[in-house]
Amino acid sequence: MKMIVGLGNIGSRYAGTRHNTGFMVVEQLARDYHMGAFTHDKSESVSVASFIDGEKVMLVKPTTYMNDSGRAVKPLVDYFDLDLKDLVIVNDDLDMPVGKMRLKTHGASGGHNGLKSIISALGTKNFNRIKLGIDHPQHGTVVSHVLGRFTKEEQEKMDMTIAQAEYALLDWIRGDDFAELMNNYN
Numbered sequence: 129m130k131m132i133v134g135l136g137n138i139g140s141r142y143a144g145t146r147h148n149t150g151f152m153v154v155e156q157l158a159r160d161y162h163m164g165a166f167t168h169d170k171s172e173s174v175s176v177a178s179f180i181d182g183e184k185v186m187l188v189k190p191t192t193y194m195n196d197s198g199r200a201v202k203p204l205v206d207y208f209d210l211d212l213k214d215l216v217i218v219n220d221d222l223d224m225p226v227g228k229m230r231l232k233t234h235g236a237s238g239g240h241n242g243l244k245s246i247i248s249a250l251g252t253k254n255f256n257r258i259k260l261g262i263d264h265p266q267h268g269t270v271v272s273h274v275l276g277r278f279t280k281e282e283q284e285k286m287d288m289t290i291a292q293a294e295y296a297l298l299d300w301i302r303g304d305d306f307a308e309l310m311n312n313y314n
Contacts (some may be wrong), residue, residue, distance in 0.1 A: 129177075130301055131210055132157070133188040135197055135219040135242040137275075138174075146262040147194060147274040149286065150218040150242075153258070153293045154187040160294065163187065170207050173200040183301050197242040198249025205250065216256040216300065217246060218293060222270065224261025226278065227285035229292055231310045232257050256306045258293050260286070 136142065136151030144152075158166070158176050166174035166189060177186040186208075190200035205215065219242055224230060234254040237243035247253050263282075265273035278286055296313045300306055 129184040129186060129208060129210065130214050130216075131186045131188060131204065131208070132216045132218065132297060133173075133190065133197075133201055135194060135217065136189060137193050138189065138191045142275065144277055145275050146278060147220055149220040149260045149262060149290070151189050152286075153218045153260070153290050153297070154189060156290050157294050157297060158187050169204070171200045171203040172196075173204065175204075180298070180301050183303075185301055195241040196245055198245035198247070201246050202249035212250070212252070212255045213306070216258060216297065216306070217243065218258045218260070218297075219243060220262045220274065221259040222262060222264050222274070224259065225263050226261055226282045227289055228261035229289050229296075229313065230259045230261075231296060231306065231313050232259065233307050233310065256300075258296060260289050260293060 132154055134150030134154035136148035142148055161180055163176045163178040166176050169175040172192045173188050173190045175186055175188045177184060188204060190197045192199045219240055223238060233256055236253060237247055296309055299309055
């Protein structure tokens with residue numbers, strides 16, 4: 129089984145915000161593959177599971193809010209006895225411009241509180257991730273920026289980046305090595 133966890137903040141207040149790009153990716157994948165509605169699962173999250181090209185895939189959205197994402201991810205990894213090579217975390221990244229995507233197989237949190245929480249809960253920095261750029265704020269605070277919405281032009285770029293992330297995830301689901309995908313997509 130492959131598990132894809134999109135990071136974000138639960139609730140309509142946060143829908144479509146920059147910090148919810150991880151949610152946007154898993155929601156798009158669920159729509160495109162007619163996986164149905166996300167429902168509460170065995171953890172502090174909502175999920176949906178189905179088969180894509182013969183591989184069982186579980187899409188997860190933590191309901192813990194961003195800073196406690198590890199509280200949702202760790203119990204699922206344990207319950208399904210998931211090898212971390214079969215896990216991908218999808219998150220936003222302030223250090224990249226809107227429209228940029230980067231795949232990584234390991235690394236520090238880069239200041240991202242959701243990743244910090246997951247690294248702490250799993251006890252390792254060695255798990256796959258897809259990072260989508262949301263850019264640094266030009267005005268105001270980081271908090272207001274990440275909880276803000278994209279401009280029309282930025283949303284067009286983000287829509288293309290979400291599609292690119294979906295293609296990368298589909299290649300991974302179909303058996304491509306994540307490290308090799310880094311060469312193709314970074």
